Amino acid sequence: MNETVKDISAINWEAVRAQFPILHQEVNGKPLVYLDNGASSQMPQVVIDRLNRYHSFEHSNVHRGIHSLSQHATDEYEATRDKVRTFINAEHLEEIIFTTGTTDSINLVANSYGRSNFQAGDEIMVTEMEHHANIVPWQIVAEQTGASLKVIPIDENGELIMEAFHRLLSDKTRMIAVIHVSNALGTINPVEEIIKAAHNRNIPVLIDGAQAVPHSKVDVQALDADFYSFSAHKMCGPTGFGILYGKKEFLEAMPPYRGGGDMIDRVTFEKTTWNDLPHKFEAGTPPIAAGVGFGAAIDYIESIGMENIAARERELVEYATRKLSEIQGLTLVGTASEKASVISFLLDGIHPTDAGTILDKEGVAVRTGHHCAQPVMDHFSIPGTLRASISFYNNEHDIDRLIEAIEYTKEFFV
Numbered sequence: 001m002n003e004t005v006k007d008i009s010a011i012n013w014e015a016v017r018a019q020f021p022i023l024h025q026e027v028n029g030k031p032l033v034y035l036d037n038g039a040s041s042q043m044p045q046v047v048i049d050r051l052n053r054y055h056s057f058e059h060s061n062v063h064r065g066i067h068s069l070s071q072h073a074t075d076e077y078e079a080t081r082d083k084v085r086t087f088i089n090a091e092h093l094e095e096i097i098f099t100t101g102t103t104d105s106i107n108l109v110a111n112s113y114g115r116s117n118f119q120a121g122d123e124i125m126v127t128e129m130e131h132h133a134n135i136v137p138w139q140i141v142a143e144q145t146g147a148s149l150k151v152i153p154i155d156e157n158g159e160l161i162m163e164a165f166h167r168l169l170s171d172k173t174r175m176i177a178v179i180h181v182s183n184a185l186g187t188i189n190p191v192e193e194i195i196k197a198a199h200n201r202n203i204p205v206l207i208d209g210a211q212a213v214p215h216s217k218v219d220v221q222a223l224d225a226d227f228y229s230f231s232a233h234k235m236c237g238p239t240g241f242g243i244l245y246g247k248k249e250f251l252e253a254m255p256p257y258r259g260g261g262d263m264i265d266r267v268t269f270e271k272t273t274w275n276d277l278p279h280k281f282e283a284g285t286p287p288i289a290a291g292v293g294f295g296a297a298i299d300y301i302e303s304i305g306m307e308n309i310a311a312r313e314r315e316l317v318e319y320a321t322r323k324l325s326e327i328q329g330l331t332l333v334g335t336a337s338e339k340a341s342v343i344s345f346l347l348d349g350i351h352p353t354d355a356g357t358i359l360d361k362e363g364v365a366v367r368t369g370h371h372c373a374q375p376v377m378d379h380f381s382i383p384g385t386l387r388a389s390i391s392f393y394n395n396e397h398d399i400d401r402l403i404e405a406i407e408y409t410k411e412f413f414v
């Protein structure tokens with residue numbers, strides 16, 4: 001996660017921004033400032049064009065047709081698997097499972113791995129800053145198997161208390177599931193240290209990378225993660241598509257999660273056998289267009305360079321943090337030393353939802369609420385936050401507009 005800062009002045013970031021048509025419109029009579037990239041990022045024209053081309057000329061079902069259209073759709077869809085493999089540096093193509101998103105990826109592991117490996121008394125470790133997608137699937141499986149959840153606490157800066165993590169590790173720990181970058185606080189977690197400690201005890205680790213992969217170079221082999229999940233729609237791709245990376249030895253030993261077409265080898269009423277990886281985990285007609293579109297999104301991101309994206313975003317996050325910190329009556333929530341993309345904050349005496357409504361009237365889109373991380377809000381004893389989440393296609397002017405809109409909101413509620 002700690003790429004050296006590049007000379008990003010060579011990139012024309014305004015030309016990059018111009019490639020996102022949605023950004024160039026008015027909302028509520030004001031030019032749109034889109035700072036809700038943590039919820040979903042926008043698609044550049046090349047990805048929109050790719051989706052249009054697929055729908056206009058290439059659509060057909062995959063993995064089943066002998067006819068040319070189906071074979072072409074299959075080739076284009078499968079090309080994305082190889083792009084993802086290269087993008088996250090997985091060793092094998094079969095380790096890339098297509099899902100409908102991070103939530104689906106985590107449910108797959110919890111159900112398939114969890115139900116066949118957890119027993120009464122076993123422990124599943126998560127952190128206090130997980131997105132609900134990395135809490136609830138484990139709770140459901142824990143209830144079914146008699147396992148229980150152990151929670152790594154966070155401190156007042158929104159950083160994991162690592163001594164507590166090491167203390168909580170035990171002979172009963174069967175899985176550790178950790179968010180790489182917090183969507184509510186922006187904290188970048190020391191996942192390398194967690195994975196090393198877990199592997200010393202032969203415990204598998206799942207990393208929820210939904211907020212990490214869009215903002216930094218992730219190398220699953222260097223991390224040595226056993227499972228790693230993320231979503232296409234948070235990285236310039238379409239909704240309805242995501243990735244589960246899993247080490248081959250785990251995926252091979254795991255039973256299927258969903259049954260149906262495509263995931264089988266041979267079906268009889270007496271016994272059914274499974275297809276090879278990765279198809280064993282991909283039942284039914286998949287989101288083909290979204291998969292093809294995600295391939296175009298990866299090409300686009302690589303054309304700019306992930307390290308350049310990370311460096312530009314770091315610059316914008318630093319600028320925004322500095323400007324926000326200067327506002328009287330504004331409190332940052334989440335002040336970890338290592339942060340990415342997300343800035344959560346509160347305004348004295350103004351409910352986040354009320355503030356968010358005024359910001360929207362000013363054309364500024366931020367997210368308000370608990371960000372699907374209610375335990376984080378409970379930790380800080382707050383109902384929610386305002387959250388600005390930044391992408392490389394934002395600019396300093398967007399941040400200035402946010403600041404102006406916050407000042408206006410404060411005056412509005414005086």
Ligand code: 7TS
Nearest residue numbers: 038039101102103131133183210211231
């Ligand atoms: N994990 C993290 C860290 C996330 O930020 C999200 C979505 C998910 C899992 C779930 O991803 P999905 O694509 O399956 O929905 N986070 C947010 C957010 O912060 N605001 O809206 C969605």
